[in-house]
Amino acid sequence: MNMAVRVPDFISVSQTNGIATITLNRPDVRNAINDQMRAELVAAFEQAGADKDVRGVILTGAGKGFCSGGDVGGMRARLDAPAGEVAFNGWKRQQSTHRGVAAIHGLTKPVIAAVNGAAFGLGLDMALACDFIVAAEGAKMSMSFIKRGLVSDGGGMYFLPRRVGLSRAKELILTGRVVETEEALRIGMVDRVVPGEALAETAQSWAEELCAGAPAAVALTKSILDKTFESTDDQIFALGREAQAICYTTAEHRRSVEDFLNKTSK
Structure with missing residues (x-):
């Protein structure tokens, strides 16, 4: 539309x-x-x-x-x-x-x-x-x-x-x-x-x-990749840890895990 x-x-x-x-x-x-x-x-x-x-x-x-x-x-x-x-x-x-x-x-x-x-x-x-x-x-x-x-x-x-x-x-x-x-x-x-x-x-x-992915994961991934050339590997790893912790709390992550487990249990 x-x-x-x-x-x-x-x-x-x-x-x-x-x-x-x-x-x-x-x-x-x-x-x-x-x-x-x-x-x-x-x-x-x-x-x-x-x-x-x-x-x-x-x-x-x-x-x-x-x-x-x-x-x-x-x-x-x-x-x-x-x-x-x-x-x-x-x-x-x-x-x-x-x-x-x-x-x-x-x-x-x-x-x-x-x-x-x-x-x-x-x-x-x-x-x-x-x-x-x-x-x-x-x-x-x-x-x-x-x-x-x-x-x-x-x-x-x-x-x-x-x-x-x-x-x-x-x-x-x-x-x-x-x-x-x-x-x-x-x-x-x-x-x-x-x-x-x-x-x-x-x-x-x-x-x-x-844009098909979870909005939080897309946004966090993009924000970290944009810093790659100016950052050390340790800095990128640290940003990745922080971003992943946020992703763990999102409804999209929870829903995808539950959907995957429900499908594999059938």
């Missing part, structure tokens, strides 16, 4: 079978991110996180592109500010950007980026912040910040090396070159590539598969 949940100005949200689809909705500018969209994106992910009926999220774009990055018009306005305010205004905007990326990456439910078209700059950073990326054939990706005299500010310098390795991440970030889907799949920048007409269905069915 499809049910419209919320239709704000620059973000639209729908829900199907426990999966919320959050759509960047400025197709006239290839879903470029402005301040209002940042705020709405955070609100949409916070709502998905709080809603017990939502088990997973798909992030995608309206129209022909996923996200072209930061709104260049906003960049122009930023530069027109008095010289003494540019740095502090930029610092505040960066806080907003990082809240959006943290909302995506920190969601305790699986998040799939369904990249339906170009994902450049901040758009690619946002896709990389998701747990999984499925791309439509022909979608193009670029860490294009360097072409604007900027650094990757949406988490790409953190997420991209974890997907493709440090040396290749440096090359992609320092050149800002465009990566086609065939190469993106080969180097691990994306996880799956499908025909454009199959993108939504593929993302939906994959999300349902990923």
